């Protein structure tokens with residue numbers, strides 16, 4: 411049977427059947443179990459697996475599908491070495507939540523979050539929440555900049571419910587995570603999605619999003635209209651990992667500009683004929699964005 415791992419705790423993997431939606435606690439079959447002793451993240455939340463029921467309502471995982479994407483976090487390794495820790499698999503998109511006020515978003519941080527998402531092969535969606543607290547004209551220019559670079563953006567309010575329908579349409583049929591600093595409204599948004607649905611269908615989803623991290627393990631919530639949300643504790647640190655490979659994906663505008671640099675290996679710092687620096691000087695490329703790119707690349 412095929413299923414998705416929805417929770418991992420102390421060597422027990424809770425698997426939900428893809429067909430019947432039934433859930434079962436599983437262990438790993440011998441060979442996988444041995445592998446799991448050396449590979450800490452052999453099976454994580456979001457992994458698709460083959461499993462078989464055994465006695466006592468338990469099951470055994472017999473194989474793990476290759477991951478389409480992974481969510482990584484910097485873990486503390488031995489002697490201060492930083493290890494990449496995989497915390498969830500097969501996520502299609504990250505709803506990167508920022509507040510337009512209380513606390514107002516920081517553009518460098520937004521870029522760091524985008525780099526983290528791209529690094530894991532996850533599509534970033536920029537969600538600007540608490541739009542009820544400002545005149546949207548105030549932030550229009552910033553939003554347009556992000557759209558111009560090609561990021562999907564969204565304006566929401568959990569107070570007026572603006573943008574919640576759009577959010578639902580983006581979540582539909584996809585596996586998503588919500589990430590963002592403390593207090594930006596991640597829990598409120600997820601709750602708003604479920605409540606809107608409840609109001610419409612008059613039924614409560616069996617796996618209602620609790621919105622609070624009472625445990626330290628990740629949880630998978632099925633959306634009543636198709637798709638799922640993976641709730642991963644610690645998503646506030648999402649944007650602070652240093653992960654080089656996501657940078658090109660996050661700064662496609664700069665990569666495009668650099669094709670016009672005189673030198674193929676231009677570092678865009680002080681080379682002659684640098685199209686990137688020229689774009690900064692002529693105001694096409696925001697200087698802050700350029701500096702943040704150089705900084706993230708250099709780490």
Ligand SMILES: Nc1nc2c(ncn2[C@@H]2O[C@H](COP(=O)(O)OP(=O)(O)OP(=O)(O)O)[C@@H](O)[C@H]2O)c(=O)[nH]1
Nearest residue numbers: 539540541567568569591592593594595596597598
């Ligand atoms: N005005 C306004 N306030 C909001 C909105 N969304 C959330 N809030 C408020 O912002 C505060 C933080 O919201 P949460 O949903 O707890 O934020 P969070 O991102 O889940 O925070 P952590 O759990 O700390 O990571 C709460 O007081 C909410 O009521 C909004 O759209 N507009």
Ligand SMILES: [Zn+2]
Nearest residue numbers: 671676678684
């Ligand atoms: Zn250059």
